[in-house]
Amino acid sequence: MKYxxxxxxxxxxxxxxxxxxxxAYYExxxxxxxxxxxxxxxxxxxCRHSYILLSGAVxxxxxxxxxxxTTSFCxxxxxxxxxxSATRLTPSPESFEVLEDSLVEVVSMEKMARLRERFPVFEKVWTLSMEAYAIWLEERLASLQFATAKERYDQLVERYPEIVRQVQLSHIASYLGITLETLSRIRAKG
Incomplete structure (x- = not known):
């Protein structure tokens, strides 16, 4: 995914x-x-907007x-x-909560579609982003099905080294599909 x-x-x-x-973009x-x-x-x-985090956590x-x-961290x-929701114009099945004061670029999905039509590079970026998202989903599914709780925690910390400072442990436990007590034992064993 880093690639x-x-x-x-x-x-x-x-x-x-x-x-x-x-x-056009900054307009x-x-x-x-x-x-x-x-x-x-x-x-x-x-979901009528795309949010790009300039700083912060969601x-x-x-x-x-x-x-x-908890299903994701950004x-x-x-x-x-x-x-x-953005693609089908249906009610979003999830919420997105700001975890710390954040600076965000907000672009309406309608304006983003016009940018993608006008500038082919935006369409290329959209396609690559969707591929990266699909790969992330496959990795997440495999992790939930086959990795131990410790392995899932290690994968999360490897991807987001600062996560334990930015996110409540209860949210991390929920994301990993484990109890807070199990997370505490995993962290204690280090």
Missing amino acids: QEAIIEDLLTAAFQDEALRD AAQEKRFKKGDLLLEQGQI RGFYLKDGREV FTSDVVLSLE
Whole structure:
């Protein structure tokens, strides 16, 4: 996945040398600040925006039988959106909560579609991003099915070394599909 992220970053760096593209993007994007606890998207709403984290942290979660189940974490440079909701224009099955004060670029999905039509590089970036997301989903599914709790924790910390400082342990435990007590034992064994 790091490989695809590097390709995307290189593509965008080169693309933003084009003044017309840069102007069109910054006309479409709005920089907004969100406070810890804010929701970028609430379960049941239609996802009409893409959120690019310039700084901060966000978690995705489902509310099931009154209990929050964490499904994802997003950090600086990550894109936050409900792909199902944005693509199908259906209510989002998940919410996205800001975990620390964050600076975010917000672009409407409608404006993003126009950018993708007008500038082929945005379509290329979109395609590569969807491929990276599909790979992440496959890795997550395999991890949940085949890895031990310790292996899942180690994989998470390897991908996001700062996560234990930015995210509540209860959210990490929920993401890993384990209890907080199990997470504490794993961390104690180091």
